[in-house]
Amino acid sequence: MPEETIVGTESKGDCRIRLKPGSSGLEIKTSSKGLFEPGIRGVAKEVLSQLEPPQAGIVIEDYGALDYVIAGRLEGAIRSSFPDIPLIRPKVARDPSERDRLRRTRLYAPGNNPRVLVGIELHGADCVLLDLEDSVPPAEKGAARILVKHLLATIDFFEVWVRINPLDTYGKDDLAEVILGRPHGICLPKAESADDVRALAKELSRLESDLGWEEGTTLIMPIIETGRGVLHAEEIAAADERVAVIAFGAEDYTRDVGARRTQDALLYPRSQIVAAAAAASIQASDTVYADIDDEEGLIEETEHIRELGFAGKGVINPRQIGPIHSVFSPSEEEIEDARRIVAAAEEAERGGRGAIAIGGKMIDRPILERAKRTLRLAEKIEEEGR
C-alpha cells in the first residue's frame, strides 16, 4: 500500500496537502466553501494538468493560502510521491539586476514558511533573500524549493536572491528548481574558496544557457562564515564576474573560530571582508543583528559597520529595516557638504588648479572620493530606495 504524502502546515497563510497514490478524488477543506473552494479547485486543476500525475486521492486543507502557496504545496506533494514527474516551468519575466544596486538591507525569509513569505516583498527592504539553507529542516528542503519557485514566479520583487544549500549537499537541486523563478542572484553559504564560487558560476552558466538566457546575468553573493572563508575573502570576492556582494555571517564564523560575538572579535573578519570587496570593486554586506527588540543595539552596530565600509546589513525582521536605512542614508548636511566639495573640485579643474580648497582648507583626494560616494548613494536612495 503506497504511503500518504503530507506537505504543508496548518499555520496561517499555508495549506496542507494529503496525497494518497492509487486512491482518487480532489477534496477541498476550507473555512468557506462558497468563497474559496472554486478558486482553490481552479489552482489545483491547473497544477494537475501541468504535472499529469498518476491517479491519486488529494485533500487540500486550506488555512488562507494564496494561489502560489497552493500551487507550490501541491507540486511539492505530487513530486514527492512521484519523483520522476518533470517539474513545472513557470514563465517569469524578470529583468536581471545590476551589480552595484543599492543594498542597505537584505531581508531573510525562511523558504518554507508562507506565514512569513506572504507579503515579504512589501516591507521596503532593498533586497529580499529567500532562504533554503539554515531555516529549512532537511525533510522540508524539497517542498521549500518548490514553494520558493512559485513565489518567485508570482511576485514582482525589487531585488530577490535565493540562499541555496552548499552545492555538495542540496545546492544543485535547489538551483535547478529556483532558477526557473529567475531570481536576481544566488547566495552561496559557507563560501571558503574561489573554487566554491566558480563551481556555482559554472552551474549557473549551464542553466542559463539551457534556458536560453544571457549568460552571466544571475548574480552571486558568497557568504563568508568560517575562518577559512575569511582568510580567502580576497579570492572569493574576485572569483567571478557574477559576484556583486560578499556577505558576512557572524553566527557561524564565531562558532567556527571559537570566538564570542563581540565587536572586537568581529573586527578582523569584517575589515578583511570590506577590504576584499573594495579590491574587487564590489559591495560588502554585514551579518544580521539577532535581537530584534533591541533597536538601540541595532543602530549602534549599523553605525559601526557603516564606518568600517560596509554597504549594507542582513535583516531578520522587517522592523529592522527602517533603522538600518536611516543609518545608511546620508543626512541633509552630509549631502550639502559633499555637494560643496564636488563643486569646488569641478571649479578647480576648470581653472586648471591642482589643489582644491574650501574656505582656505585643503581638500585631498580621498575626501573628494568620499564626497562623490555620498552623492552617488543619495542619488541611488532617491532613485531606488523606498
Next chain:
Amino acid sequence: MKNALGREIPDRIGERAPRPFSGAFETVPTGRKAPRPQKTVKPGENKVLGSIEEAIEASGLRSGMTISFHHSFRNGDYLVNMVVDACARMGIGDLRLFPTALFPVHEPLIEHIKNGVVSRIEGSMNGPVGAFVSQGGKLKQPAVLRSHGGRWRAIEAGDVHIDVAFIAAPQADPYGNATGIKGKTPCGPITFCAVDAQHAEKTVVVTNDLQPYPVYPFEIQQGWTDYVVVVDEIGDPASIASGTLKITRSPTRLKIARLAAAAVKASGYFKDGFSFQGGAGGISLAATKFVGEEMEREGIVGSFAMGGGTKLLVDILHRGLVRAILDGQAFDTDAIASLREDKNHVLMDPGHYANYDSRGCATYMLDAAFLGATEVDLDFNVNVNTHSDGQLLHGIGGHQDVAAGAKLTLITVPTLRGRLPVIVDRVTTVTTPGEVIDAIVTERGIAVNPRREDLKERFVKAGLPVRELAEIKAEADRLTRPPGRPVFGDEVIAVIEWRDGTVIDTVRRVVGWK
C-alpha cells in the same frame, strides 16, 4: 426603490416603511423628542427589589414588549442571558431585544429565538447570534443595526420605544444612581444606556455592588431609575478589562499603521490643537501609538483624543500630548482607573459624541480617525457588518459617526485576509458611504478619495506611496483567484441604518453561490 448609493431598498421592510439614505448630511429632522410617562416618588420610598423576577413583575413586562441592555461588559456580559432566561421561565415571550450589542457570550439566545421567547432583535450582533439570524426566517421582523449615535437618535426620536431598560451596573446605590467605573467588577462607563434609562417606561438597575447613597459619578441617575436589583454577578470583567491591549507584531499591519501615522502627519491637520480618535483594533492601536510618538517628536500638543479608552491613550494624556480624553467606553483596566482618577479623562455619552439629531457631536470636532473594515469598494464605501460570504457578524459601533465627523477618516486595512481580497468592486453591505471616507491605507499604498485632491497633493508632496485604489486592488487580486460570490434572495435579514435613521443598505438571506 434605490437609495443614493444605488442600493435597492424594498418599499416595505416588515412593518417598516423605510426612508432611503439620501446623503450623509441630507436629512433634516422634524418633530419633538419622544416622551416618557411622568412619575414621582415620595421621600423614603424603596426602589430595591429582591430579584430579577421581582423586577420583571414590578415593571409590568409582558409578551411582545421591548427590553434593552448595554454592552459595556462586551463578551463578559451575564445580564442579557439572565433576564431573557427569567422571562422564559415566567412565560414571557415574543420579546423585542434592543441591546447596544450582542457578543459570542450571548449564544444561548439562539435557543430563545427558536422557542419564541425572543422574536426580534435590534442591535449589533457580533458572532453566533448574527450567524444564526443570517440563515434567514429566524426573526419576526428583520434585525436593525444602528451606530452608537444612531441608536441614541432612534430612542430620542421615538423610532424605538423601550418598555423596560435593564442596566448592568458595577456599582449602584439603593436610590438608583449607578456607575461602571467603580465597584467589584468595573466594566467602564455605562453611558451608552443613559438614553434608555431616560426614555424607557421602566428602568431597572441591576448591580453586584450596592453601596450607600450617594454613588458617583452617576452615569445613570436616580431620577431615571424605577428599581434596583442586587445579584451576585453581572459580568466577567476579565473579558473586557484583561490588562493591556497588545500592539500588533505583524509586519504588514505595522506597516499599515506607520503609513497611517505618516498620512496624519502629512495631512495638514497635524499641528497644535490636533484631535484624533484612538483605536483599539490591531492596526489602529499601533497607528495611535505612532501618532503619539510623532506628536512627541514634533512637540505638538493636541486638544483631545477620543476613546474607547486604552492604556495607550492614557499614556498619551499623561505625557501631555493632549489636553483631554473624551471617552464613552473603556477597553482596559488602565483606562477605567484613569477615568476614576484623572479629571482630564472625561466621561461622555453617545448623545454627546455621535447623535445626528443634536446640536453638536464630539466627532465633528475630530481631525483624524483610524477605522477598520471587512471590505472596501472602489467607490470608497465601507462594510463593517457582513463578511464577503454575506454573514451578518459585526455591529457598526461608532464607525459611521466617527467617519462622518472627522476631517481625516483613514480606513486602515490589509489588502488580503488569507486568500480573501478586502478591496472589492462593490461591498457586500454598505455601512459607511464613500463620501465620508478620505483615504484607504493598505500595505500596498494609500488610495485617496477623489473628493480629496487637496489631501492627495499633500500626501504626494510628503513622499507617501499614493496610488489609485483600483491599482492596489489589481495587485492584490493577482495573488488569488476571485472568491465565489453569494447570491442573495429577497428576504431581508437586517436593515443597516445610517446614523440619521435612513436605510443605507439591507442584508439579505444568502440563497446560493455563483
